[in-house]
Amino acid sequence: MNKNKLLKIIISACILIFLTIFLSTIGSVNIPINEIFSSLIDRSSTSFSIIYLIRLPRNILAVIVGMSLSVSGVLLQAVMKNPLSDPGITGVSSGATLMGLIVMLALPSLTPILSILVFLGGFITCVIVYTISWKNGISPIRVILAGISVNSILGAGISLLSIIFSDKIQSVLLWLNGSLAGKSWESVQSIFIYIIIGLILAVCFSPMANILSLSDETVSSLGFNINIIRLILSSIAVLLASITTSVVGIIGFIGLVVPHISRLIIGSDHKYLIPFSMILGGILLLGTDTISRTIIQNIELPVGIIMSIIGGPFFLYLLRKKS
Amino acid sequence: MIEIKNLKINYDKIPIIKNLSLLIKKKEIVSIIGPNGCGKSTLLKSIAKLINPISGYILLDGSPLSSFSEKSLSKTLAILSQHNTSPEDITVKQLVTYGRSPHKNWFEQYSKKDYEVISWAILHTNISNIQEKKLSNLSGGERQRVWIAMCLCQKPDILLLDEPTTYLDIGHQLELLTLIRELNKRLGITIIMVLHDINQAARFSNHIIMMKDGNIIADDTPDKTITKENIKNLYNIECHISKDPISNSKYVYPLDLSI
Numbered sequence: 001m002n003k004n005k006l007l008k009i010i011i012s013a014c015i016l017i018f019l020t021i022f023l024s025t026i027g028s029v030n031i032p033i034n035e036i037f038s039s040l041i042d043r044s045s046t047s048f049s050i051i052y053l054i055r056l057p058r059n060i061l062a063v064i065v066g067m068s069l070s071v072s073g074v075l076l077q078a079v080m081k082n083p084l085s086d087p088g089i090t091g092v093s094s095g096a097t098l099m100g101l102i103v104m105l106a107l108p109s110l111t112p113i114l115s116i117l118v119f120l121g122g123f124i125t126c127v128i129v130y131t132i133s134w135k136n137g138i139s140p141i142r143v144i145l146a147g148i149s150v151n152s153i154l155g156a157g158i159s160l161l162s163i164i165f166s167d168k169i170q171s172v173l174l175w176l177n178g179s180l181a182g183k184s185w186e187s188v189q190s191i192f193i194y195i196i197i198g199l200i201l202a203v204c205f206s207p208m209a210n211i212l213s214l215s216d217e218t219v220s221s222l223g224f225n226i227n228i229i230r231l232i233l234s235s236i237a238v239l240l241a242s243i244t245t246s247v248v249g250i251i252g253f254i255g256l257v258v259p260h261i262s263r264l265i266i267g268s269d270h271k272y273l274i275p276f277s278m279i280l281g282g283i284l285l286l287g288t289d290t291i292s293r294t295i296i297q298n299i300e301l302p303v304g305i306i307m308s309i310i311g312g313p314f315f316l317y318l319l320r321k322k323s
Numbered sequence: 324m325i326e327i328k329n330l331k332i333n334y335d336k337i338p339i340i341k342n343l344s345l346l347i348k349k350k351e352i353v354s355i356i357g358p359n360g361c362g363k364s365t366l367l368k369s370i371a372k373l374i375n376p377i378s379g380y381i382l383l384d385g386s387p388l389s390s391f392s393e394k395s396l397s398k399t400l401a402i403l404s405q406h407n408t409s410p411e412d413i414t415v416k417q418l419v420t421y422g423r424s425p426h427k428n429w430f431e432q433y434s435k436k437d438y439e440v441i442s443w444a445i446l447h448t449n450i451s452n453i454q455e456k457k458l459s460n461l462s463g464g465e466r467q468r469v470w471i472a473m474c475l476c477q478k479p480d481i482l483l484l485d486e487p488t489t490y491l492d493i494g495h496q497l498e499l500l501t502l503i504r505e506l507n508k509r510l511g512i513t514i515i516m517v518l519h520d521i522n523q524a525a526r527f528s529n530h531i532i533m534m535k536d537g538n539i540i541a542d543d544t545p546d547k548t549i550t551k552e553n554i555k556n557l558y559n560i561e562c563h564i565s566k567d568p569i570s571n572s573k574y575v576y577p578l579d580l581s582i
Binding site: 204207208211213214215217218220221222223224225267268269 | 368371372373392393394395396397398400401402404406407408409410411412413417421422424425429430477
């Protein structure tokens with residue numbers, strides 16, 4: 001165990017817990033910090049409902065979504081041996097988007113089961129991408145190319161739907177850009193257990209992700225079945241990404257950039273990298289979501305946009321500093 | 324002992340190895356030499372079960388290679404590939420530790436014995452002084468020794484090396500080959516390696532296999548295989564052959580391309 005790295009993980013975890021609670025007091029109505037606990041006593045107070053029924057569930061959702069997208073990114077970058085991989089590369093995002101648009105625009109009667117259909121859309125697309133690229137095993141470059149092709153085919157479908165239903169597109173725009181607006185404990189509950197299982201599996205399988213950093217031949221000669229390792233890690237990554245997408249829509253960039261930032265801070269050993277990316281992803285999405293709901297009064301900006309505006313320059317800064 | 328019978332291997336339907344048979348005795352140092360693209364590396368990879376043959380078979384101590392699982396094979400046979408990748412910030416010791424994987428299950432903790440083997444491998448490859456360093460900060464020669472230490476952690480009876488001296492300067496080449504000979508002598512590990520330098524092959528091996536176009540054209544001691552005719556046949560060059568005054572092994576002086 002590396003004490004220095006362990007300390008970084010513990011400190012960042014404390015920051016995450018503090019922020020999750022503290023940021024629940026900030027918003028269109030600011031609540032004094034001391035009321036976080038005092039409002040618990042009087043459950044009929046406005047402070048109680050604002051903190052515990054509106055903001056806290058939303059913050060917790062932001063944290064677990066940020067965690068799963070980041071871990072999904074770490075795992076896929078390990079599987080693909082490609083630093084540009086993110087959950088989108090497997091077709092999860094475009095499959096989920098297309099399914100979401102079909103339901104919301106063309107088949108509104110299915111809206112009650114939107115989440116499940118979006119999850120299936122993402123998951124099935126990913127299975128298709130992997131099946132197309134399978135040839136005596138998984139070759140990362142074939143998965144990436146198949147992913148790009150399938151993404152562009154589905155992208156055409158998405159554009160087509162947007163044009164056909166251009167009168168209704170306004171209402172789904174927020175969902176397309178990913179948003180945590182109006183999420184309650186119900187949304188948290190619906191995905192919490194699956195996300196936790198996925199994250200625990202990711203931590204348990206971190207030695208596998210480490211082994212993949214060696215060349216394929218070395219992995220095989222050490223007695224591992226490389227295809228099984230790739231399949232297991234991909235499955236965890238895709239499950240995490242498609243489950244979150246089904247609830248909050250498409251939030252890009254975080255799955256790509258958090259693993260890189262984490263690698264710069266804590267190194268490439270997945271034993272530390274996975275937990276740290278998890279925490280950092282939680283902090284980042286929580287922070288950007290808070291900004292997106294507070295920066296302009298009475299207007300919710302899509303969190304994905306804020307993520308790119310803040311995350312991009314920060315990442316570039318780290319990149320410059322490192323070299 | 325490794326016994327290869329009527330081995331045929333294709334790459335995308337192009338035959339690379341055509342009907343090759345071979346016997347490699349235990350505890351020997353065997354060098355495979357031949358021109359580029361003659362199938363040397365392919366032969367080595369097929370012995371490590373990284374490539375499956377179209378037909379023919381490979382017997383390892385009498386049992387067919389196909390009957391070994393990846394895991395059980397990795398406990399008796401290790402291979403050092405020509406190109407290796409590793410994370411930028413991995414330390415020498417961390418990398419060497421991966422060599423114990425064949426003897427462990429996924430969630431099994433490393434025992435005292437594992438750490439003993441790791442120290443033993445580090446000792447025998449002479450890398451104790453750099454074991455805490457990052458791999459990316461090492462010289463090419465040091466890095467090759469680290470990879471060999473990882474292979475040693477597998478506790479193999481057979482070590483396969485694919486052009487282990489490529490990219491090294493002459494000093495580090497000599498150091499590495501001496502190390503390999505030591506491993507063979509002291510630990511009794513069978514060494515099979517692909518080399519490009521005929522004179523190094525002559526000096527450091529008990530046995531030389533000459534390959535051309537996916538076939539073996541000579542398979543014997545260095546003294547018997549290194550002849551003007553064989554060298555001309557392999558590389559299409561005229562040469563002069565004499566003795567190395569120090570090691571007394573054969574020494575080839577290339578003269579000119581054959582007409």
